[in-house]
Amino acid sequence: MGTPLLELRGINKSFGPVQVLRDVAFTVQPGEVTALVGDNGAGKSTLVKCIGGIYPIDSGDYLIEGKQVSVHSPRDAAQLGVEIVYQDLALCDNLDIVQNMFLGRERRSGMILDEPTMEQLASETLASLSVRTVKSVRQQVSSLSGGQRQTVAIAKAVLWNSKLVILDEPTAALGVAQTAQVLELVRRLADNGLAVVLISHNMNDVFAVSDRIAALYLGRMAAQVKTTDVTHAQVVELITSGRSGALGLAEEGAAA
Amino acid sequence: MSAVTKEPATAVAPQAARDEGILGYLRGYGQKVRGGDMGALPAVLGLLVLCVVFGLARPVFLTAPNFANLLTQAGPVVVIAMGLVFVLLLGEIDLSAGYTSGVCAAVLAIMLTTHGYPWYVGVAAALATGLVIGLLLGFLVAKVGIPSFVVTLAAFLGFQGTVLWLLDEGTNISVRDSVIISLENEYLSPAVGWGLAAVTVLGFAAVQLIQQRNRRRRGLKADLWQVVAFRVIGLAVLVGFAVAILNQERSRNPLFSLKGVPIIVPVVGVLLLLWTFVLRRTAYGRHIYAVGGNKEAARRAGIAVDRIRISAFVICSSMAAVGGVLLASQARSVDPNTGGSNVLLYAVAAAVIGGTSLFGGKGRVLDAVLGGLVITMIINGMGLVGWSSAYKYIATGVVLLLAASVDAFSRRRAAASS
Numbered sequence: 170m171g172t173p174l175l176e177l178r179g180i181n182k183s184f185g186p187v188q189v190l191r192d193v194a195f196t197v198q199p200g201e202v203t204a205l206v207g208d209n210g211a212g213k214s215t216l217v218k219c220i221g222g223i224y225p226i227d228s229g230d231y232l233i234e235g236k237q238v239s240v241h242s243p244r245d246a247a248q249l250g251v252e253i254v255y256q257d258l259a260l261c262d263n264l265d266i267v268q269n270m271f272l273g274r275e276r277r278s279g280m281i282l283d284e285p286t287m288e289q290l291a292s293e294t295l296a297s298l299s300v301r302t303v304k305s306v307r308q309q310v311s312s313l314s315g316g317q318r319q320t321v322a323i324a325k326a327v328l329w330n331s332k333l334v335i336l337d338e339p340t341a342a343l344g345v346a347q348t349a350q351v352l353e354l355v356r357r358l359a360d361n362g363l364a365v366v367l368i369s370h371n372m373n374d375v376f377a378v379s380d381r382i383a384a385l386y387l388g389r390m391a392a393q394v395k396t397t398d399v400t401h402a403q404v405v406e407l408i409t410s411g412r413s414g415a416l417g418l419a420e421e422g423a424a425a
Numbered sequence: 426m427s428a429v430t431k432e433p434a435t436a437v438a439p440q441a442a443r444d445e446g447i448l449g450y451l452r453g454y455g456q457k458v459r460g461g462d463m464g465a466l467p468a469v470l471g472l473l474v475l476c477v478v479f480g481l482a483r484p485v486f487l488t489a490p491n492f493a494n495l496l497t498q499a500g501p502v503v504v505i506a507m508g509l510v511f512v513l514l515l516g517e518i519d520l521s522a523g524y525t526s527g528v529c530a531a532v533l534a535i536m537l538t539t540h541g542y543p544w545y546v547g548v549a550a551a552l553a554t555g556l557v558i559g560l561l562l563g564f565l566v567a568k569v570g571i572p573s574f575v576v577t578l579a580a581f582l583g584f585q586g587t588v589l590w591l592l593d594e595g596t597n598i599s600v601r602d603s604v605i606i607s608l609e610n611e612y613l614s615p616a617v618g619w620g621l622a623a624v625t626v627l628g629f630a631a632v633q634l635i636q637q638r639n640r641r642r643r644g645l646k647a648d649l650w651q652v653v654a655f656r657v658i659g660l661a662v663l664v665g666f667a668v669a670i671l672n673q674e675r676s677r678n679p680l681f682s683l684k685g686v687p688i689i690v691p692v693v694g695v696l697l698l699l700w701t702f703v704l705r706r707t708a709y710g711r712h713i714y715a716v717g718g719n720k721e722a723a724r725r726a727g728i729a730v731d732r733i734r735i736s737a738f739v740i741c742s743s744m745a746a747v748g749g750v751l752l753a754s755q756a757r758s759v760d761p762n763t764g765g766s767n768v769l770l771y772a773v774a775a776a777v778i779g780g781t782s783l784f785g786g787k788g789r790v791l792d793a794v795l796g797g798l799v800i801t802m803i804i805n806g807m808g809l810v811g812w813s814s815a816y817k818y819i820a821t822g823v824v825l826l827l828a829a830s831v832d833a834f835s836r837r838r839a840a841a842s843s
Contacts, residue, residue, distance in 0.1 A: 260719065262719065264714060268714075272711070272722070272726040272728070273715075273727040280706075285643045286643075288643075288645055311839055
């Protein structure tokens with residue numbers, strides 16, 4: 170296998186006396202969807218925010234394409250090609266699709282916004298993701314459905330020549346048809362060569378699109394396995410008890 | 426025939442076909458309005474209704490002298506409302522804008538009359554005062570975190586006292602500087618008026634054509650040429666009509682002539698252009714809308730939210746300073762009531778009637794102009810009809826409430842249609 174796009178080794182992160190991440194290792198391959206699963210409080214969000222530069226890591230190695238990097242802010246992460254699509258989408262309802270996609274990174278010619286260029290790039294990005302559900306890129310986001318919003322948020326992340334896109338529960342609030350649409354889009358991102366991390370509680374989604382599954386248990390990486398090598402039940406066991414047969418964390422009682 | 430047109434648009438393909446052509450454009454506009462995005466429609470309808478009602482009640486309402494009066498009367502309210510649009514776009518409010526204009530007018534009068542400085546020094550001092558006030562208000566709202574309602578309510582009282590203090594407990598300072606006085610009391614010569622009208626229309630047409638050509642060249646969907654032509658011709662008719670009326674002789678005294686476009690009109694026009702450009706064509710303007718629409722999204726997009734919020738208060742207070750200069754010009758003097766009583770209420774009402782939302786994220790600078798004209802027509806018309814102050818206050822309050830209900834209603838419509 171080639172160099173992983175993202176490799177984390179021995180990541181520790183504490184908030185005061187509470188250690189949220191312990192010695193976490195995590196790798197993400199380009200062209201693959203890696204599902205990040207774990208129960209509430211397992212540290213998924215913290216891990217993602219460390220990757221995204223929102224929280225600084227206490228110790229550990231952060232490698233992008235095999236090179237050690239240091240990420241101190243979301244801007245650093247963005248420069249390395251890491252984009253996060255948050256659960257609450259972070260779109261402005263009162264702006265249209267183009268305006269949202271370029272928010273904070275507007276194209277300008279001199280002082281003036283370069284609207285035609287932005288509109289063209291937005292359309293091209295949506296077309297490259299085979300998004301056909303939006304009528305016009307000049308539609309206000311407030312008029313879009315949940316699935317369409319998710320699509321726009323994902324397209325926004327892809328627009329920046331990103332290499333790694335992290336999706337935080339993208340289907341949590343969607344209906345059946347829209348979930349299928351978004352999952353299809355997630356798969357397409359990976360097929361286009363991007364590395365994709367999908368955080369999800371929904372095992373059906375995980376098994377539908379992911380190539381690998383990484384399970385966090387109480388701040389530790391219980392296992393990172395190929396999706397084809399495990400069953401539904403095994404993953405659930407990894408999430409709830411940190412181990413499943415030979416897989417997962419060594420039993421603490423046995424070590425002591 | 427009617428059966429075909431009434432058929433609901435269920436299939437997708439015919440819907441797409443219907444988006445083409447003039448009818449498609451009109452249908453799209455109708456959908457927008459029904460969806461709660463009414464834009465300038467309520468204000469324009471309001472202007473028409475008021476013209477008819479007051480025109481029937483008092484024919485003098487629709488004469489050239491009263492039209493010129495209306496425009497000069499509207500000046501200060503419109504300018505203060507323009508500044509308020511920026512604060513309202515963020516979902517904040519500035520209740521002190523009226524007395525800010527009073528403080529700045531007092532500074533102007535003291536500089537000009539008491540100290541004898543030239544007009545530009547006085548105006549610079551007034552603007553600087555507005556800027557400092559805006560920085561203070563913005564800092565308290567954005568950095569300290571006090572709700573703008575409370576900050577500016579406190580400032581409302583504080584500035585009322587400041588005006589009294591500046592004017593030595595209530596003296597009246599007259600303003601005699603000819604440049605300042607001319608702002609609200611002089612008129613352009615008819616030829617200059619026509620020239621400005623031509624420049625306005627040609628400039629607008631040029632900008633429209635360049636924009637559409639750029640879009641076509643990139644292969645983007647451009648507006649129909651009929652729609653562009655309608656906009657340009659509409660503006661030309663409107664401007665031409667207004668200038669033709671304003672260039673009529675208004676003086677009843679044959680010894681001296683009174684005609685031409687009030688100087689306040691191009692002043693407001695330049696401010697309208699400037700701020701519309703800032704809001705619509707610059708990244709800064711885009712960020713104002715973003716912060717007003719979703720502060721968290723703006724922050725995550727790397728926008729310096731606090732700086733945007735402070736800057737909006739600075740713009741608002743600086744425009745209030747300009748409004749103060751106009752108030753001083755209008756009254757030819759400054760007294761403790763300048764910028765007081767209902768100036769602020771009128772300005773807020775103007776912005777809201779024009780279509781700027783009190784909930785943030787929606788509004789244009791043009792709203793201030795349209796809404797300001799509506800408010801001024803109501804005040805002016807009720808004065809001509811001879812209503813007492815009691816009724817004027819009540820009627821203005823009702824109109825503000827009506828405008829706010831339209832705002833709340835269209836917001837609910839927009840939420841329901843998504």
